[in-house]
Amino acid sequence: MNKVLVALLILGAASYAVAGTEINQTRELAPDGTVSIDNVKGSIKIFGWDKKEVEITGTLGNGVDKLDISGSKSRLRIKVEYPSGFWRHAKESDLVIHMPRSADAEANGVSASIVLEDVDGELDLESVSGSIRVDGGTKSVSAQSVSGSVRVESNAKRIEASSISGRVQVEASAEEVHAKSVSGSVTVEGVSGRIRASSVSGSIHVEAKTIAEAKLSTTSGSVSLEGALADGGEVDCGSHSGSVTIEFTNKPSARFDLSTFSGSIHVDLDNARGLSGGRNLSFTTGEGKGEVDANSFSGSVRISGK
Amino acid sequence: MNTNELEQRLHDYIDDELDVSQREAFEKALAQDPALREEVEAMRTLLAEAASLPREIEPPQDFWPALSQQMEHGEKSASRFTRRGRPWWAQPIVYAAAALLLIAGGMLGTMFRADFAPVLSPREVVAVLFGHTPDTVVSQEFRSAETQFIQARSQLRMAVEEQKSKLSPETLAVIEQNLDIIDNAIQDMQVALAKNPRDTRLSEQLLAMYQKQVDLLQQATQLPDES
Numbered sequence: 370m371n372k373v374l375v376a377l378l379i380l381g382a383a384s385y386a387v388a389g390t391e392i393n394q395t396r397e398l399a400p401d402g403t404v405s406i407d408n409v410k411g412s413i414k415i416f417g418w419d420k421k422e423v424e425i426t427g428t429l430g431n432g433v434d435k436l437d438i439s440g441s442k443s444r445l446r447i448k449v450e451y452p453s454g455f456w457r458h459a460k461e462s463d464l465v466i467h468m469p470r471s472a473d474a475e476a477n478g479v480s481a482s483i484v485l486e487d488v489d490g491e492l493d494l495e496s497v498s499g500s501i502r503v504d505g506g507t508k509s510v511s512a513q514s515v516s517g518s519v520r521v522e523s524n525a526k527r528i529e530a531s532s533i534s535g536r537v538q539v540e541a542s543a544e545e546v547h548a549k550s551v552s553g554s555v556t557v558e559g560v561s562g563r564i565r566a567s568s569v570s571g572s573i574h575v576e577a578k579t580i581a582e583a584k585l586s587t588t589s590g591s592v593s594l595e596g597a598l599a600d601g602g603e604v605d606c607g608s609h610s611g612s613v614t615i616e617f618t619n620k621p622s623a624r625f626d627l628s629t630f631s632g633s634i635h636v637d638l639d640n641a642r643g644l645s646g647g648r649n650l651s652f653t654t655g656e657g658k659g660e661v662d663a664n665s666f667s668g669s670v671r672i673s674g675k
Numbered sequence: 676m677n678t679n680e681l682e683q684r685l686h687d688y689i690d691d692e693l694d695v696s697q698r699e700a701f702e703k704a705l706a707q708d709p710a711l712r713e714e715v716e717a718m719r720t721l722l723a724e725a726a727s728l729p730r731e732i733e734p735p736q737d738f739w740p741a742l743s744q745q746m747e748h749g750e751k752s753a754s755r756f757t758r759r760g761r762p763w764w765a766q767p768i769v770y771a772a773a774a775l776l777l778i779a780g781g782m783l784g785t786m787f788r789a790d791f792a793p794v795l796s797p798r799e800v801v802a803v804l805f806g807h808t809p810d811t812v813v814s815q816e817f818r819s820a821e822t823q824f825i826q827a828r829s830q831l832r833m834a835v836e837e838q839k840s841k842l843s844p845e846t847l848a849v850i851e852q853n854l855d856i857i858d859n860a861i862q863d864m865q866v867a868l869a870k871n872p873r874d875t876r877l878s879e880q881l882l883a884m885y886q887k888q889v890d891l892l893q894q895a896t897q898l899p900d901e902s
Contacts, residue, residue: 479901497899498843515846515898533898534849551891552849569853569891588887589856609860609884628876630867649876664880666863 389460392436394425399442401490403473404466407448410480411461417470417487417505423447424467430460482517492525500535518553536571542578554590572611580604587611591668598623602659609666617674622655627672628664637673685711686870689718817878824885831892843901850895857888 398404404423406413411430423445429436433449440446449462461481468474473490476483482499485492489507500517503510506525513519518535521528527545530537536553539546544562548555554571557564563582566573570589577583577596584605585592591611594604598621606613612632620639627634627650634647640654663670684701687693693701705711839847864881871877 479899495899497901515901516843516849533846533894551853551894567887567890569887570856586883586887588853588860588884607880607883609863609880630874630877664876666860666867666880 389431390429392425392427392429392464394436394438396423396425396438396445397421397442398423398445398469398472400469400471401473402443402445402469403475403490404468405440405444405446405475405477406464406466407446407477408462408464408481409449409451409478410459411449411478412463412499413466413476413478413481413483414464415466415468415474415476415483415485415488417472417489418467419470420467421469423469425464426467427464428462430462432459433462436462483512597621598659598661600658604659604661604663606663607665608668610668611665612668612671613663613665614671615661615663615673617672620655620675621659621661622657623659623661624651624653624657625661625663625672626651627662627670629666629668629670631667632665632669634670635672637671639675685714685718689715814878817882820882821885824882824889827889828885828892831889831896834896835892838896838898841900842895842898846898846901850891853891854888857884857891860884861888 398421400421404415406415414427425436425438425447429449432451434452435450437448437450438445439448447464447466449464451459468488470487470489472488473492474485474488475493476485476495478496478499480498481496483494483496483501485494485502485506486504488505491508492503492506492510492512494501494503494510494512496514496517498516499514501512501514501519501521503512503521503523506521506523506528508525509527509529510521510523510525511529512521513530514532514535516534517532518537519530519532520538521530522540523543525541525543528539528541528543529547530539531547531549532553533551534553535550537548537550537555539548539557540559541557542559542561546557546560546563547565548557549565549567550571551568552570553568555566555568555573557566557575557577560575560577561579561581564575564577564580565584566575567585568587568590571587572590573585573587573592575583575585575594575596577594579599580594580596580602581599582603583594583596584603585594586605586607588609589611590608591613592606592608593614593616594606595616595618597619598604598617600622602621602623604615604623606615617638625636625641627636629648634650636650636652638654641652661672663672684693684697684704688698688701705715835850842850861881861884864877864884868874868877868881
């Protein structure tokens with residue numbers, strides 16, 4: 370009996386040694402390598418630096434089984450592991466990762482929030498209820514949460530940001546942005562290329578520098594788009610019951626096709642000033658190089674520009 | 676009265692929604708226009724036919740594979756078109772049983788709520804189902820596309836139903852609320868389209884709304900396990 374008791378005490382002490390402990394580990398990683406991080410609850414903070422190694426610091430929460438670090442110089446995997454079936458009872462773990470700036474990063478959390486700064490490789494970040502904030506990336510960024518908010522500030526060429534119920538914000542000079550939410554609002558700023566943004570009950574607000582292509586769609590929210598229409602640029606904005614407002618910061622050269630079923634249409638553009646009324650309105654400004662479609666079933670459609 | 680006004684009045688006349696003066700004016704036009712009289716008669720006949728339609732019709736067993744192939748072909752063909760070209764749902768496909776498909780594929784299901792209380796009037800159902808007006812734009816291509824969306828939606832709804840236990844109550848509530856918002860938008864558009872069958876923008880917007888619903892359902896099936 371005493372032997373069993375001693376064994377249990379040793380086991381308990383061993384697990385307690387892991388629980389709530391500080392971590393400080395280092396591994397080599399190639400500049401073009403990939404770091405993959407899994408932490409169910411707590412936080413994941415990732416920072417880029419100039420060293421060819423990954424430093425893992427932070428704390429593991431009570432009840433965590435271990436921090437598993439595996440893989441190679443080209444692909445390193447870091448995972449907070451829990452005793453089978455006991456992750457719900459474990460406390461939060463907070464990981465702070467420093468990694469080569471040019472490497473790729475993948476991070477997955479359930480309720481863990483994810484923050485990433487100064488990493489220029491391809492970024493793929495997912496959380497279920499945690500928020501995601503990205504400041505970095507020059508290649509591509511994918512950030513997805515179910516109920517958390519998503520905020521991306523990046524120079525990446527391609528950005529995908531989505532949430533089901535959280536707010537999605539993208540501030541980027543990306544060539545291509547795809548931002549969507551179901552019930553949250555979507556905001557995109559600073560883009561000069563192709564923008565796709567959608568929501569169901571959230572509103573969409575886009576401030577672009579230059580619009581090569583903008584496809585913005587919501588069902589019960591409103592849509593607003595501001596920016597200079599590129600030569601040959603295409604705009605397609607729609608809402609079912611919300612308003613659609615487009616404000617061009619230049620003199621757009623485009624064929625316009627505007628419609629509403631029970632709302633109103635108002636146009637305030639050079640060469641088309643004062644056009645209003647009717648359910649459908651088609652006209653051309655300048656040489657008609659681009660195309661602008663805007664529709665709302667029961668909301669208003671407003672177009673303005675210089 | 677211009678043609679559009681006349682058409683609108685015709686629908687309202689059939690539905691008995693004109694006031695006394697409007698009705699008198701319309702009947703005066705009716706007396707002077709044999710074509711208009713024919714159209715009124717044709718619409719009434721179709722309404723009677725619609726009233727006798729069964730609630731549900733099973734398609735022939737080999738019908739879905741054939742349709743699937745045709746739609747697949749249509750989708751592949753679509754890539755050849757530019758944005759301003761014909762969209763994939765407007766590709767020519769075999770239409771012979773479009774009306775049957777529409778009914779069997781669940782069109783009536785969307786027009787009638789779960790308790791089978793009609794959301795649309797019989798005339799509206801007929802308008803969407805049969806595109807009864809001579810130059811209707813609620814085309815068979817549209818109907819076929821709508822059928823495909825409805826099928827996809829039904830399958831995805833079942834898939835979401837099976838995964839309900841994996842999602843948190845909060846996420847499920849957001850999904851359900853937003854599916855309802857889209858459902859309401861679809862109903863608005865169906866009613867509007869029934870009254871304005873020539874409005875191609877409306878039919879495009881309706882299909883876009885179906886697409887949005889299918890996208891949301893797809894997204895829901897791909898959500899991570901929250902249990």
